[in-house]
Amino acid sequence: MAYYIGTNTVVGVGINADNGGSTYGGAPAGFDYFRIKPGGFKYEPKNAKNVVEELDVDPTMVCVGGLYYTWSLECVMSYSYREQLLQLIAGGSISDAGAGPYEHTVALADQLLFGGIEVYYTDQTETWVKEVFENCAVTAVGFSQDAEGALQLSVSGIATGMSRSASSFAGSIADTEPICWRDFGQTGTVSTADFSLDGVTDRRIASLSCDVGASISEGDFDMAASTPAALSFLGRSGARDIKWGFDIRMDADSYTLIDATDTVWDGDNIFAWNNGQAAAAERAFVLTFGDSYVDGASRTLGAWGRETRSISLIAKDGTTGIIDFYFVNGRSTIPAP
Amino acid sequence: MSDKKTTPKTVELVYTGVVSGSYWDGGWKKIAVGGTIEVPAADKDKWLTASTWELVETKPAPKKVKKAEPKTDDNKESE
Numbered sequence: 249m250a251y252y253i254g255t256n257t258v259v260g261v262g263i264n265a266d267n268g269g270s271t272y273g274g275a276p277a278g279f280d281y282f283r284i285k286p287g288g289f290k291y292e293p294k295n296a297k298n299v300v301e302e303l304d305v306d307p308t309m310v311c312v313g314g315l316y317y318t319w320s321l322e323c324v325m326s327y328s329y330r331e332q333l334l335q336l337i338a339g340g341s342i343s344d345a346g347a348g349p350y351e352h353t354v355a356l357a358d359q360l361l362f363g364g365i366e367v368y369y370t371d372q373t374e375t376w377v378k379e380v381f382e383n384c385a386v387t388a389v390g391f392s393q394d395a396e397g398a399l400q401l402s403v404s405g406i407a408t409g410m411s412r413s414a415s416s417f418a419g420s421i422a423d424t425e426p427i428c429w430r431d432f433g434q435t436g437t438v439s440t441a442d443f444s445l446d447g448v449t450d451r452r453i454a455s456l457s458c459d460v461g462a463s464i465s466e467g468d469f470d471m472a473a474s475t476p477a478a479l480s481f482l483g484r485s486g487a488r489d490i491k492w493g494f495d496i497r498m499d500a501d502s503y504t505l506i507d508a509t510d511t512v513w514d515g516d517n518i519f520a521w522n523n524g525q526a527a528a529a530e531r532a533f534v535l536t537f538g539d540s541y542v543d544g545a546s547r548t549l550g551a552w553g554r555e556t557r558s559i560s561l562i563a564k565d566g567t568t569g570i571i572d573f574y575f576v577n578g579r580s581t582i583p584a585p
Numbered sequence: 586m587s588d589k590k591t592t593p594k595t596v597e598l599v600y601t602g603v604v605s606g607s608y609w610d611g612g613w614k615k616i617a618v619g620g621t622i623e624v625p626a627a628d629k630d631k632w633l634t635a636s637t638w639e640l641v642e643t644k645p646a647p648k649k650v651k652k653a654e655p656k657t658d659d660n661k662e663s664e
Binding site: 260329420 | 600602605608609613616631638
């Protein structure tokens with residue numbers, strides 16, 4: 249049998265088990281597998297570095313920390329089976345509610361959560377290969393969407409190690425439940441969150457984006473490695489860098505948004521999607537942003553020569569409600585670490 | 586009496602995903618919610634790492650039925 253090249257790539261994510269507060273936690277379980285965009289998984293081996301500076305020589309870069317990996321993936325966002333990916337950047341637990349459809353709220357927490365990423369693919373001889381990325385921390389998550397497609401998700405992070413073996417894929421890929429543009433701004437029965445900007449619900453936008461960063465600079469984990477192959481990630485500040493934005497036609501609405509006297513949007517800032525189905529078939533995804541500052545409002549030329557503005561915002565300081573991820577889907581529970 | 590225990594060569598798994606999905610069986614096969622497959626027992630753990638499969642509990646083989654005893658009063662023991 250011949251296969252279409254590249255169609256066999258599968259990515260799985262599971263949160264590391266809680267084993268009493270050790271550095272990375274235990275082995276992950278409850279993997280959620282999904283397809284990615286063509287060529288959508290990338291990784292690079294890296295070596296932690298220390299700069300040795302002395303007066304009489306040029307600074308020398310020495311490698312002391314050992315090998316680690318950076319990785320990134322791009323996939324279509326789905327109403328289900330992406331919860332654990334977002335949990336990795338949120339850091340907190342997922343609370344489940346409802347009786348079908350079910351609601352899942354991913355809590356933001358000031359802690360570093362680790363998970364495992366599995367990547368399966370077939371090589372040029374159509375032999376299955378499995379790559380396991382261990383102790384992954386997510387450093388960035390991005391959402392984007394315009395009128396031409398479904399909500400897109402990009403995730404990147406680091407891993408302490410990677411192992412490769414010959415192992416055919418055992419598991420299953422749940423069909424994607426794409427979050428289409430037509431779903432944007434709809435409210436449902438279970439999820440009644442309304443799309444709103446600065447507390448106003450009757451806006452129209454042409455595209456949107458959201459980026460959440462939780463950086464771990466090399467200096468943060470460039471310590472305490474006793475063997476070249478092992479690297480300790482010592483943590484991070486817990487701070488998240490949240491940016492979000494959208495394109496809007498130049499009209500009275502956009503002037504109101506841009507000209508806000510204090511430039512702080514302290515109303516509800518909500519991107520909400522709902523598939524419009526009733527009862528157990530309802531699906532929703534809601535991104536809620538807390539108070540935000542306007543951080544740009546560039547003009548662009550839109551369709552038919554109409555001017556639009558790309559408004560971008562950054563999250564204001566705060567400890568709760570900076571960003572919330574909320575799902576309504578058919579999963580009664582999400583695998584817990 | 587020899588203690589002959591036969592290890593089952595395959596186990597049955599039920600697909601617990603909330604939407605239909607695909608699994609690999611020499612090619613991608615579609616599976617509906619609640620569908621079942623048989624996999625080699627030795628590979629069971631590999632499959633169960635996915636959040637979408639659960640083992641179908643097979644009923645144990647019926648034990649040798651003891652000779653039926655006449656029905657007794659339920660309260661007899663507690664007396």
